[in-house]
Amino acid sequence: MIEEGSKSSKSMVEKRQLFMEMRAQNFDVIRLSTYRTACKLRFVQKRCNLHLVDVWNMIEAFRDNGLSTLDHNAEINVSRLETILSSIFYQLNKRLPTTHQINVDQSIGLLLNFIVATYDSEGHGKLTVFAMKAMLATMCGGKILDKLRYIFSQISDSNGVMVFAKFDQFLREVLKLPTAVFEGPSFGYTEHYTRTCFPQQKILLNTFLDVLMADPPPQCLVWLPLMHRLANVENVFHPVECSYCRSESMMGFRYRCQQCHGYQLCQSCFWRGHASGPHSNQHQMKEHSSWKSPAKKLSHAISKSLGCMPMGEPPHPVFPEAAERPQDLAHTTTLESPSRLDEEHRLIARYAARLAAEASNSTQCPPSDLSFNFDANKQQRQLIAELENKNREILQEIQRLRLEHEQASQPTPEKAQQNPTLLAELRLLRHRKDELERRMSALQESRRELMVQLEGLMRLLKDEEQKQATQTGSSPHSSPSHSASCTMPMPIRSTSAGSTPTHTPQDCLAGVGDDVLDAFSQGVPRNLRNDLLVAADSITNTMSSLVKELHSVDDGLEEEECNMRNGREKAESE
Ligand SMILES: [Zn+2]
Ligand SMILES: [Zn+2]
Numbered sequence: 014m015i016e017e018g019s020k021s022s023k024s025m026v027e028k029r030q031l032f033m034e035m036r037a038q039n040f041d042v043i044r045l046s047t048y049r050t051a052c053k054l055r056f057v058q059k060r061c062n063l064h065l066v067d068v069w070n071m072i073e074a075f076r077d078n079g080l081s082t083l084d085h086n087a088e089i090n091v092s093r094l095e096t097i098l099s100s101i102f103y104q105l106n107k108r109l110p111t112t113h114q115i116n117v118d119q120s121i122g123l124l125l126n127f128i129v130a131t132y133d134s135e136g137h138g139k140l141t142v143f144a145m146k147a148m149l150a151t152m153c154g155g156k157i158l159d160k161l162r163y164i165f166s167q168i169s170d171s172n173g174v175m176v177f178a179k180f181d182q183f184l185r186e187v188l189k190l191p192t193a194v195f196e197g198p199s200f201g202y203t204e205h206y207t208r209t210c211f212p213q214q215k216i217l218l219n220t221f222l223d224v225l226m227a228d229p230p231p232q233c234l235v236w237l238p239l240m241h242r243l244a245n246v247e248n249v250f251h252p253v254e255c256s257y258c259r260s261e262s263m264m265g266f267r268y269r270c271q272q273c274h275g276y277q278l279c280q281s282c283f284w285r286g287h288a289s290g291p292h293s294n295q296h297q298m299k300e301h302s303s304w305k306s307p308a309k310k311l312s313h314a315i316s317k318s319l320g321c322m323p324m325g326e327p328p329h330p331v332f333p334e335a336a337e338r339p340q341d342l343a344h345t346t347t348l349e350s351p352s353r354l355d356e357e358h359r360l361i362a363r364y365a366a367r368l369a370a371e372a373s374n375s376t377q378c379p380p381s382d383l384s385f386n387f388d389a390n391k392q393q394r395q396l397i398a399e400l401e402n403k404n405r406e407i408l409q410e411i412q413r414l415r416l417e418h419e420q421a422s423q424p425t426p427e428k429a430q431q432n433p434t435l436l437a438e439l440r441l442l443r444h445r446k447d448e449l450e451r452r453m454s455a456l457q458e459s460r461r462e463l464m465v466q467l468e469g470l471m472r473l474l475k476d477e478e479q480k481q482a483t484q485t486g487s488s489p490h491s492s493p494s495h496s497a498s499c500t501m502p503m504p505i506r507s508t509s510a511g512s513t514p515t516h517t518p519q520d521c522l523a524g525v526g527d528d529v530l531d532a533f534s535q536g537v538p539r540n541l542r543n544d545l546l547v548a549a550d551s552i553t554n555t556m557s558s559l560v561k562e563l564h565s566v567d568d569g570l571e572e573e574e575c576n577m578r579n580g581r582e583k584a585e586s587e
Contacts, residue, residue: 043284046199051239053194061124068155085143131193147186175216251304255279268298300504
């Protein structure tokens with residue numbers, strides 16, 4: 014009895030731990046609700062170590078845990094959620110260096126309690142797949158662009174057009190985050206938000222990104238890009254004195270008054286609404302996320318006036334939008350060089366688009382054109398076989414590199430300092446390492462494209478299956494509406510904001526899956542979805558081999574350099 018009592022009170026303490034720690038940070042003195050919300054959510058993100066999990070690793074974790082094949086409205090219970098979170102954090106530790114391991118159990122505990130408090134406030138012990146995906150994809154690390162692309166893949170139809178009801182559902186879920194950190198009055202969900210964000214009728218990917226990444230972004234989501242900018246400037250140093258607190262330098266954002274000459278505030282003072290002398294917190298402030306020395310500023314101004322500055326870069330790259338038609342797959346080409354990786358992911362994209370088109374057509378007309386299906390199947394097999402060839406090629410090259418590297422490591426330290434060829438070999442090794450890194454990032458990029466395609470596709474197929482099974486209606490329920498209010502004017506952003514990204518997630522991926530050839534040895538038409546998955550796994554395997562290889566090249570380089578140094582020192586002391 015006593016034990017049980019202490020156990021439950023212990024779990025109560027655990028449940029409140031994150032919120033108690035957040036309160037201790039005293040974020041409530043921040044006067045602008047947007048900054049307050051972003052700071053609180055950034056705190057939660059870092060405390061749970063979610064900032065170390067890149068959105069792509071998150072998507073992979075969803076897939077590994079079988080969430081991609083689940084309907085968005087399917088419910089998962091807390092113990093399944095716990096399993097998913099453990100797999101996310103155990104995989105994270107595998108990617109982190111041994112010196113930077115995180116406390117997995119603590120991270121799971123804190124995050125689990127936060128999610129339950131946010132999404133299951135009534136204590137049903139369940140939440141929907143969509144709520145969990147929306148929450149984790151919003152709160153994890155990585156670029157906001159990647160996150161928004163993933164979210165769009167989850168809320169759009171087979172023609173790449175946003176489904177308004179799904180965006181509304183996304184808002185409903187994601188706005189539970191500010192509410193969870195007690196910012197509901199400013200950023201709680203209301204029904205008219207969807208139309209406020211998108212008055213247009215047809216929303217494609219690029220419009221979606223334009224709107225959500227605009228400056229300023231839609232009011233209800235204004236805290237989201239801010240949370241990312243906050244992360245980017247965390248370690249930015251400004252060697253300037255704060256005009257209010259007189260600290261000699263600043264970290265993070267720097268604010269400059271547009272009216273008072275030379276009046277600058279650190280983020281802490283500005284957020285708290287501090288003002289001194291003739292300056293008032295009603296003055297318009299400009300937000301800077303970098304610092305330029307006066308000399309640099311001058312050269313910038315000169316080159317700008319001479320017209321050699323690129324003007325107005327688009328905030329995001331333009332992505333292909335409409336799903337391509339089936340026949341476009343016909344120009345399947347062979348992939349013979351590593352530079353064809355772009356081609357590779359375009360093929361995968363087409364393949365996915367074609368599958369999606371098939372899935373959405375299947376309800377209207379049963380597949381009657383068998384010869385077409387057979388043809389398509391042949392092309393799919395060809396594509397996968399090509400991917401497999403590429404995989405084998407890369408693996409062979411890795412093998413060759415490893416052998417070469419072993420030979421290079423043979424000479425003893427004594428020989429090393431007299432051996433000029435070793436220096437040359439070291440240089441070669443370094444060059445190969447760069448080459449490997451380049452190829453790896455190209456592969457990584459094509460893999461990301463593939464994962465977005467896969468996610469969207471699997472959801473589409475799922476939707477189709479569901480549509481065929483049942484016709485259900487949903488009843489949206491409303492929540493009290495609040496309007497955002499702030500007493501201080503929002504700062505304007507500096508246009509020359511060259512912010513420094515501060516965290517680089519170790520983006521290697523753990524490989525899973527079977528040999529691709531196996532999947533096609535029977536030569537019978539197989540489940541297309543599985544085929545795509547196998548293709549994805551094949552790339553994953555290549556990726557993880559490359560990562561391993563890179564690490565071993567790294568170790569090799571260190572070892573060689575150490576040997577060289579030792580050799581030299583020994584020679585010098587003799
Ligand atoms: Zn200050
Ligand atoms: Zn002022």
